Amino acid sequence: MSGRTTVETQRMGTAMPGSGIVLCLFGVPSIDLGxxxxxxTSSAARLAAYLALGPRSGRIRSLAAAHLYPDSPPPLARRRLNTAAWRLNHEIRAAYGDDLIVTPHGSQTIGIDGAARITVDVWAFSDLVSGLVRVPPHAITIADVERLEQAVHLYRGQLAPAVEDEWVLGERARIENLYLIALSHLVRYYGTVADVEGIARFGERALDVEPVREDIHRALMRAYAASGRQDLVESQFERCRITLQRVLQVAPMPQTVELFRRLAAPTDFACEEVTALLADLNQARRDLTQVWGRLDSVVERVQRLR
Known part of the structure; x- marks a missing residue:
């Protein structure tokens, strides 16, 4: 019996239970009331992302000003930071009625108010996925699957896509990698419970991010094979082959071809494309053998001339 029904009935919406408002930094940055x-605005989103990606206790104001406005002298950078914080609070207050950014009296820090009824989607995503990415896919439980689905549901696009500052690039790549690992775990799980719809749903999300990642295509092939769908194994391999040829002008890696050979039914494996790929690989192996043989012959001749 598939665990999909149990998981999906408990999947949360964008605004998590118990949160008055969600600061969304995935995709188009927004304040979400459900x-x-x-x-x-772009300036408000940039400051919100910078603070959300820093320590939850807040950032040092002088460092925040220097990071966000490196082309401005310190006094002007601090004024620009104050203005950006005011604008962000103004935008959120208009929608929600409360401030998001606080600067505690006598403190040199600036940060997101931890006491406010505001949830940050990046924080929620990290909390849900942390720890699970180290669990082997075969060992995840139904509760783990629920957490992974909640995390995946929160990821609505790249982290602050309009921001290209150095401080966001590494975190964006880290979050995207966590997202792909979460999807891989879900694909593997739904393969073990023979839920083809679940495999396709989460596999497609992974390929939307990285369409030429052969490890994702191989994970989908394994999951479809575990579900007994040899036809989908074959169609996934063909999709991988066509995508690689169109985007990179290359053939699938030998391990991808070999995996398909092992997973596909003998009759399925007789398709012309796979036969041609294997023929090319075998010919390349023979060519290399001949080259090494000729090199050995030349070395022997040179040694005799000495």
């Missing part, structure tokens, strides 16, 4: 998202 049915009424308010997009943030």
């Amino acid at each position: 049915d009424n998202p308010h997009p943030l």
